[in-house]
Amino acid sequence: MQIASLSFGRPLWVLLSGILFTHLGYYLILPLLTIILTNQKGISVSQVGLILGTGSVTYLIGSLLGGWLNDRIGQRRTLVLGLLLRAIGLLGYGFVSTLPLLFIVSTITGIGGGIYTPPAKSGIALYASGENKTTAFSFRGIAANIGVTAGPLLGAWLVSGSTLSLFIAASVIYFGMALSHQFLLPADIARADANQSAGFSIEILQDRPFLLFSLVTIVTWALYAQFTFSIPLRAAEIMPSPQKVALLWSITSVLIIFLQAPITRYTSRVWHPLTVLANGMLLMGIGLGSVMWSSQFFHLLISVTIFTFGEMLIMPTVDTVVSELAKPEAIGTYFGIASFVWGAGEALGNMGGGQIMTLSKNWNAPYLPWIVYAAVCVGTALAYYVLRSWPALAEPLSEAVKERTHPTRSPSVSWRKKEKLKRNE
Missing domain, CATH: 1.20.1250.20 (MFS general substrate transporter like domains)
Incomplete structure (x- = not known):
């Protein structure tokens, strides 16, 4: 591997570590979530499908919101907001059992994940040099797959104690990533005002x-x-x-x-x-x-x-x-x-x-x-x-x-x- 491919700098490594740990935190829950909701919280399979579907839809909404917020309030603030929302949502799964509250928790989790994704990817594009950009995105895929592979293994170990510990662990991971992004990424610079942001959206549609x-x-x-x-x-x-x-x-x-x-x-x-x-x-x-x-x-x-x-x-x-x-x-x-x-x-x-x-x-x-x-x-x-x-x-x-x-x-x-x-x- 060429040395240049690893010359990313601290901000890029922070973002890549965020990709790894957010995937680990999410996937230590995801394979077991349906089982927990049906067997322990008494939710029917069809209702679980609606709950998870709600998270998917709100993820789409969060993606558009996260892209706009990245250009409006800054990358670091948007990343931290998305991580905190998902941390709250995942923690909520461990404490709520009624259908309305589970829909709310799924909504928060979906929006948080959607908000996080655009600034994470745009940050990789921003902090990677021209010759390293595609390599940096390939490292993003590697980091995600490490998290996806290790997450279920960690989840299987944690769930042997109590399912609540599963959700607490996932939430702690996301809170930890929010703190690391807040203190290790460069501060946000002044961004465009609302009218300019709206203009950017119109330009993209053209x-x-x-x-x-x-x-x-x-x-x-x-x-x-x-x-x-x-x-x-x-x-x-x-x-x-x-x-x-x-x-x-x-x-x-x-x-x-x-x-x-x-x-x-x-x-x-x-x-x-x-x-x-x-x-x-x-x-x-x-x-x-x-x-x-x-x-x-x-x-x-x-x-x-x-x-x-x-x-x-x-x-x-x-x-x-x-x-x-x-x-x-x-x-x-x-x-x-x-x-x-x-x-x-x-x-x-x-x-x-x-x-x-x-x-x-x-x-x-x-x-x-x-x-x-x-x-x-x-x-x-x-x-x-x-x-x-x-x-x-x-x-x-x-x-x-x-x-x-x-x-x-x-x-x-x-x-x-x-x-x-x-x-x-």
Whole structure:
């Protein structure tokens, strides 16, 4: 690994540690939350679905709010606010048992998580130098996967004592991260006033390259959602043992932890970002499509591994593209919209995946979902390839690739190039 890739500086390491520990804190609860709500608090499964769904919807709202607050009141204040709200929400799960209060707790947790995400990503873009930006976003994925892997293990150990200790531990982690961000990140500088912030929002709604990229990316996230929706259903059919199903996800997390950085470092220097995304979608399509032939653990492991390699191409690259397309003074708002797009794509994927899986059963066509997913992946890859030929989107990203390969002293080349191309359209 090149030394330059690790020359991030304290603010960036603080943000990356926040990504790791917030994922650890959330995932030490998430796998057990449904069980706790149903078995210990007497909530029905359908009501639990509504409670968790409320958190997902409010996360989307929080994402837009967090992006706006980042550009309005500052990055550090927004990060701390999001962390504190989620800490309060997770702690609340341990003390409330009635349905109305659980809806309130889920709302607070969702909004807090949504508020936190845009400034965390925009901070990575801000504090990473041009040649390190994609590498920094790949480290974000590594940190998240360490948290996702370690969280359930810690949760399983804590829950053996008392479930209340589970929620207290998660809340303490978030409160600790709020304190570390408050004291270790640079102070917020003066931000735009309300009228300027509103102007930024209008400009983004007129930013055709970013909006079209976001539209295609919604489909990308809808397909990515099948990793946690359709694939587990197929895995449960093949492998009745929950331990083997869980092992699949542990293996993919380990792959990301060890391979994400070198893969990202290589692909970001030899391929245009839109080419990286297109190739990632093709790999995801092969992974999803090949599930139709899986009949045992080893077959499914191959499919999931191919899918994971596609994920490793896509995840950091999407964040890098957003950071390159964003106007510097509105970067939080851009990432807020990007977070909303991710949530909307996930919701679309879950709803669409459910409908497709139901149709496959009704029509006795077990191959149908995987053929559809593979076909849509190929179509999305083609869309990225087509966008690669659109100068208004492709050329600013090409400038970013040149900046990483041959760093200059101008951090705003990509945005100025984009403005020039838009004026000439």
